[in-house]
Amino acid sequence: MSKKHNPVRALFELKQFGEFGDVNPSVTDSATYTFMQAKTMTDTFHGESEGCFLYSRHWNPSNKYLADAMAAMEGTEGAWITASGMGAITSALLQLCKSGDHIVSSLTTYGGTFAFMQNWLPRYNISVSFVDITNLDAVRAAIRPNTKVIYTETMTNPLLQISDIPSLSEIAREKGIKLVVDNTFTPLIVAPALLGADVVVYSLTKFVNGKNDCVAGAICAKQEFINELIDVNAGTAMLLGPVLDPFRSASILKNMHTLHIRMQQHSRNAAFLAEKFRDAGIKVRYPGFEDDPGHLTLRRMMHPAFGFGGMIAIDMETAENASRLMESMELADVGYLAVSLGYFKTLFSNSGKSTSSEVPEELQRQMGMSEGLIRFSVGLDFDIENTWKRIYQCLKETQLLPSGSFA
Numbered sequence: 338m339s340k341k342h343n344p345v346r347a348l349f350e351l352k353q354f355g356e357f358g359d360v361n362p363s364v365t366d367s368a369t370y371t372f373m374q375a376k377t378m379t380d381t382f383h384g385e386s387e388g389c390f391l392y393s394r395h396w397n398p399s400n401k402y403l404a405d406a407m408a409a410m411e412g413t414e415g416a417w418i419t420a421s422g423m424g425a426i427t428s429a430l431l432q433l434c435k436s437g438d439h440i441v442s443s444l445t446t447y448g449g450t451f452a453f454m455q456n457w458l459p460r461y462n463i464s465v466s467f468v469d470i471t472n473l474d475a476v477r478a479a480i481r482p483n484t485k486v487i488y489t490e491t492m493t494n495p496l497l498q499i500s501d502i503p504s505l506s507e508i509a510r511e512k513g514i515k516l517v518v519d520n521t522f523t524p525l526i527v528a529p530a531l532l533g534a535d536v537v538v539y540s541l542t543k544f545v546n547g548k549n550d551c552v553a554g555a556i557c558a559k560q561e562f563i564n565e566l567i568d569v570n571a572g573t574a575m576l577l578g579p580v581l582d583p584f585r586s587a588s589i590l591k592n593m594h595t596l597h598i599r600m601q602q603h604s605r606n607a608a609f610l611a612e613k614f615r616d617a618g619i620k621v622r623y624p625g626f627e628d629d630p631g632h633l634t635l636r637r638m639m640h641p642a643f644g645f646g647g648m649i650a651i652d653m654e655t656a657e658n659a660s661r662l663m664e665s666m667e668l669a670d671v672g673y674l675a676v677s678l679g680y681f682k683t684l685f686s687n688s689g690k691s692t693s694s695e696v697p698e699e700l701q702r703q704m705g706m707s708e709g710l711i712r713f714s715v716g717l718d719f720d721i722e723n724t725w726k727r728i729y730q731c732l733k734e735t736q737l738l739p740s741g742s743f744a
C-alpha cells in the first residue's frame with residue numbers, strides 16, 4: 338500500500354457542496370447547458386473550458402462529483418462514470434484496442450467480460466488469449482507483438498484467485514502495453530492504480546453502491562486517458578454513449594461515504610462463515626485463509642483495515658447438491674438465491690449455472706471450477722453466528738454435511 342495515498346482519508350476530505358450550501362451536491366436535472374458567450378461553447382466543445390458543461394452524455398456535474406470521489410478513492414488523476422460495469426469494461430477496452438490488436442486476459446473473469454472477449458471482440462478482429470493470471474510465465478508467454486492490454490480482476494470471479502498487480506504491471510511496462518484491472522470485488526481493500534495498473538474499471542452496482550437498486554460503472558485512470566475516452570471526435574465513451582443518469586450518480590455518491598464501514602463488516606462476516614464452513618469439513622475458497630494460494634499476494638497489496646473481502650466460494654461437488662442447499666438457505670432466511678454481490682443481505686448463486694454460464698463447461702472444468710460451486714457475497718448481518726446456525730441447519734436437513742463433521 339502506498340504511504341502517500343490514503344483512500345479513506347481522500348474520501349473523507351472530499352468537499353462537494355450543493356448550489357445553496359447543501360451538504361450534498363445539487364443533482365443535475367438537465368441534458369444540455371447554456372452559455373452567455375458563444376466562444377465559451379466552442380472552447381467547451383474542444384475540452385478547453387474548465388468547469389463548463391456542454392451536454393450530459395459528455396459530462397454532467399452529478400457524474401463529475403461521483404467521478405471525483407472514485408478518483409479520490411483510487412488515487413487516479415481522473416475517472417468517468419458509466420451506466421454499468423460492462424459499459425466501463427467495454428469502453429475502456431475499445432479505447433485501447435483496434436482491429437488487429439490482441440489482449441491477454443485472465444481466464445477467470447466475470448462472465449459478461451469473458452463473453453465480450455470470447456464472442457464479441459473477434460467480430461471486430463480483436464483477439465484474446467486467456468491464461469491463468471496467477472502464472473506470470475504464462476502471462477509473459479502469451480504476449481505477442483500486437484498485444485495492447487493485459488486484463489484481469491484483482492480478485493477473480495468466481496474462483497477468488499488473486500492477481501499480483503505489481504508484477505503484472507512490471508510485465509506490462511516492459512512490453513509497453515497497458516494493464517487494465519477490474520476492482521469490483523475489492524474496493525478500499527486494494528487500490529490497483531497505486532500498484533501500477535494503468536486503468537481501473539468498476540461495476541459500481543456491487544460493493545461501491547451496495548444497495549442493489551441500480552447498475553452503474555466507472556473507469557479510473559490518468560486524466561489523459563479519460564480525456565481520450567470522452568473526446569467528441571474519437572472517444573469511445575462519448576461516441577458509444579454509455580453514460581449514467583445523474584440521479585443515480587447522486588445516490589451512489591451518498592452510499593460511497595459508508596463504504597469503509599460496510600467493507601469492514603462484509604469482511605468480518607465472510608471470515609467468520611469461511612472458517613465455519615471449513616470446520617464443518619466443506620471445501621472453501623477464501624483468500625483470507627493463510628493456506629489460500631492468493632493469500633500472501635493479497636496481503637502484500639491490501640489495506641489491512643478492510644480485511645480479505647466479502648466473498649467466499651464453497652464446493653458442494655454437484656449442481657444438484659448446490660441447488661438443494663441454496664433452496665434450503667433461501668427458505669431459512671440466510672439470504673437470497675440471487676446473482677450479484679456487495680449487497681447488505683447475503684447473496685448466493687451457483688456460478689456455473691449463472692454468472693459464469695457464458696463460460697463453456699469444458700473451460701469451467703479447465704479453470705478448476707466445480708459444477709457445485711456456490712459463490713457467497715456475505716451480507717452485513719449483525720448476528721453472523723445466528724446466520725451460521727441457520728446455514729448449519731440447512732446443511733443438516735439437506736444431508737449435505739460431510740460425515741464426521743464436528744462443527
Ligand SMILES: *Cc1c(COP(=O)(O)O)cnc(C)c1O
Nearest residue numbers: 421422423447521540542552553
Ligand atoms: C457485475 C460485474 C461486472 C459487470 O457489471 P454490471 O454493472 O453488471 O454491468 C463486471 N465485473 C465484475 C467483477 C462484476 O462482478
